[in-house]
Amino acid sequence: MRSKRRLRWAVIPVAITLAVVLAGCTQAELHGYLPGFIEGEAPVTNHTERVAGLWVTSWIVLLAVGVVTWGLLIWAIVVYRRRKGQTGLPAQLRYNMPIEIFYTVIPLILVLGFFAFTARDQAAIEQPTANPDVKIEVFAKQWAWDFVYPDAVEGEDVWSTGVQAQDEPNADRGTVNQELLPTLYLPKGQTVEIALQSRDVIHSFWVIDFLYKKDMFPGKINYMYFTPEREGTYAGKCAELCGEYHSLMLFNVKVVSPAEYEDYLESLADQGNVGDFGEEYSRNSNLPGTTPASAEEEGK
Secondary structure (H helix, E strand, O other), X not given: OHHHHHHHHHHHHHHHHHHHHHHOOOHHHHOOOXXXXXXXXXXXXXXXXXXXXXXXXXXXXXXXXXXXXXXHHHHHXXXXXXXXXXXXXXXXXXXXXXXXXXXXXXXXXXXXXXXXXXXXXHHHHHOOOOOOOEEEEEEEEOOEEEEEEEEEEOOEEEEEEOOOOOEOOOOOOOOEOXXXXXXXXXXXXXXXXXXXXXXXXXXXXXXXXXXXXXXXXXXXXXXXXXXXXXXXXXXXXXXXXXXOOHHHOEEEEEEEOHHHHHHHHHXXXXXXOEOOOOHHHOOOOOOOOOOOOOHHHHHO
């Protein structure tokens, strides 16, 4: 009884301390220091909260497992240490059935739990959006990005094409000129479908603050579905080693109001960036289902 009372009195201050600490957490701390969260602001997309929740919960569970494991290790070291004057080996035990079952069942439950929650969240994130408000095609190439907005202006495709990151003039080496980076525009509050394609080798489309990325394979189209919920400019990059200038394969994403988005599309049309700018500009002419160019065409 006395030991139970001591334990109870020990738990109360620990619980109070945890409550105070958690109550004082910032948005960054509550979301595991992941990017994309600002105090008092909406998440960047409708999926970022879900991804952060999976991340933070997983780390809490793993930390609890670590605390138990460290505690058992320290307890075994202290309780079963060699005492002064002891010689020889301690009594040897072949096995302990309850402990063997514990060491088998608990990891199995953890693995199944992580798998189940990950599969649940992945299914929700990957769920196609029926009749999205905006459809965009993103083409990755060594070492930049092309963005195509199908049927965006009077039923015509408009597009922007980019080059790899350029150094900022009169600045320290490695300082990127942000104005020259390829920029993808998205309308806030509208559902978006992005078709991801590669013009040459494997790439990966990663907007850091979106907390999600997806690979881009030659000859295959992958899709992303989400709704931008906070205006701003967000950094993106290729997350798959794709050649010599992989580190310069950068881009930006600008989430703007629907009116600004329409104005931007009109500006692309005014620049003459109108018409088909899709797969025909890809470098892969030897993929299944394609017709190799004739000798005469190659000569041209």
